[in-house]
Amino acid sequence: MYAGQLTHESLTGADDLEANRRDSTLENRRQPFGRHFRHDARRLTHVSPPPRASDSTLGRHGYSEGVSGAIVEQLVAIVGPANVLTTDLDRYEVDWTRRYTGRAACVVRPADTAEVATVVSWARRAGVALVPQGGNTGLVGGSVPRGGEVVVSLERLRHIGPVDALSRQVTVGAGVTIHDLHETARAAGLRYAVDFGARGSATVGGSVATNAGGINVVRYGMTRQQIVGVEAVLGTGDVVSHLQGLVKDNTGFDLASLLCGSEGTLGIVTAVRVRLVTEQPARVTALAGFDRVEAAVETMASLCRSLDTVDAAELMLDSGVDLVESAVGVSSPIPRAAAYLLVECSAHDDQSESLGAILGAAPGLSDVAIAVTPSQRDALWRLRDEHTPSINTLGPPLKFDVTVPIDRLAGFVSSIGRVVSDVAPKARTFVFGHAADGNMHVNVSGVVDRDVDVTDAVLRAVVAEGGSISAEHGIGVTKARWLHLNRSAAEIGAMRAIKTALDPDGIMNPGVLFAD
DSSP: OEEEEEEEOOOOOOSSOOOSOSOSOOOSOOEEEEEEEEEOTTTOBOOOOOOOGGGOOBOTTSOBTTSOHHHHHHHHHHHOGGGEEOSSOHHHHBOTTSSOBOOOSEEEOOSSHHHHHHHHHHHHHHTBOEEEESSOOOSSSOSSOSSSOEEEEOTTOOOBOOOBTTTTEEEEETTOBHHHHHHHHHHTTEEOOOBOGGGGTOBHHHHHHHTOOBTTHHHHOOGGGGEEEEEEEETTSOEEEEOSOOSSOOSSOOHHHHHTTSTTSSEEEEEEEEEOEEOOSEEEEEEEEESSHHHHHHHHHHHHHHOSOEEEEEEEEHHHHHHHHHHHOOOOSSOOOSEEEEEEEEESSOOHHHHHHHHHTOTTEEEEEEEOSHHHHHHHHHHHHTHHHHHHTTSOOEEEEEEOOHHHHHHHHHHHHHHHHHHOTTOEEEEEEEGGGTEEEEEEESOSSOHHHHHHHHHHHHHHTTOBSOSSSOOTTTSGGGGGGTSOHHHHHHHHHHHHHHOTTOOBSTTSSSOO
16 A cells, blocks of 8 residues: 655744745654555555665665665656755755655656656656655645655756747746746836745746735736646646647637646646736835724725725734734834734836825724835835744744635634634634735644644634635645535545546645545
């Protein structure tokens, strides 16, 4: 029987920050996460992961003999000896949060779509499971091995095509970082709309796999809305390539949309053609304080109705801002308030007057600060961005990425702390996130041995409000056992049927998305 196991370490976390990348050597202490992933032994081979380099014997190409020599030699024949790794694999085996770790048989780094296709075809014949990996910045354990899989790193697929200024599109390799895509667009006077804190490490391919969101969803939508073409290798080993970038193309199923958000369970995205938007030269950011959460949410809704220039609208609470001020020394420019709304607008013309007028007339407003210079904007955004590291100073938190309907948002934000306290009385709950699309990051500190109970309570509370247990980070392995809360048996059955069609041998990212 094939059985892999996740282990978990202390969570340093990075919901929205790029800080604390896992470059340091990790401790070898690995404790059971408490869940095994079983797969059909008739299909998949559990390849013994290698011992650490310090105690391994190196083979002909310098690889650990702990890995099947035949497997290594076969992969070397595909991608070359420099691109099959069996030692020093920590950065491939540990996810962004450092909560989820596993052991890979080896890491293979193909150079292009053809090599990816050859690797997948080989894996089918050998019955070896694959874990596709981009920047490995995921938060739900979906991009790390569970126990003996071959990690397929897309880090070498970094080609960036010329920007098509007429169509405002560009084709990029899956290994291109979001930051580099931003810079490419900016050089052409354009902008790639998806943005989030991990932009320097997160890749385009990974963002497609999880249908990443970020701070600008209210105006531009999720990653899925930016895709106009995709090239990918399916679990069958077949290549599908549709990169023409036609805005109108109704020739059958939209495979790009299907692959977006599939978390590497159907195939491996190797290239993406994305739409770009016009860069808006005038940008203004405001921080407003309110006497209650309901007033902040109502004002956010009013802003989005009145202005079509809102790029971001972030909600923070007094408890979180207070922690940020004490933990990292960042000060709010306005007096303490029950709730805060951080709003950013961009346009060809200055939006300060329009934004200020709406905020000034908002019910429950206590004070407002408007920034117009880059340094002032950065200071306001730090109050939001420093939430994650500040919460981490209290110890490893449980993190939830959820969405609730806007008309239920205020009630959810106000009540979720009590939901947690009913299960874990000593826990502290911090809530912040993307108010304009109902996406909240719920962080629970002080939970030692009630992880599953708290997770169950929080996710069931989300569903009771008509929300989603995953807003932008995916299901991964973390939430697979709760997928049925949001999806009916018929929906899950349909998704499994699609997976069977595109990945008939079940080699693509086993254990992710579905609770096998």
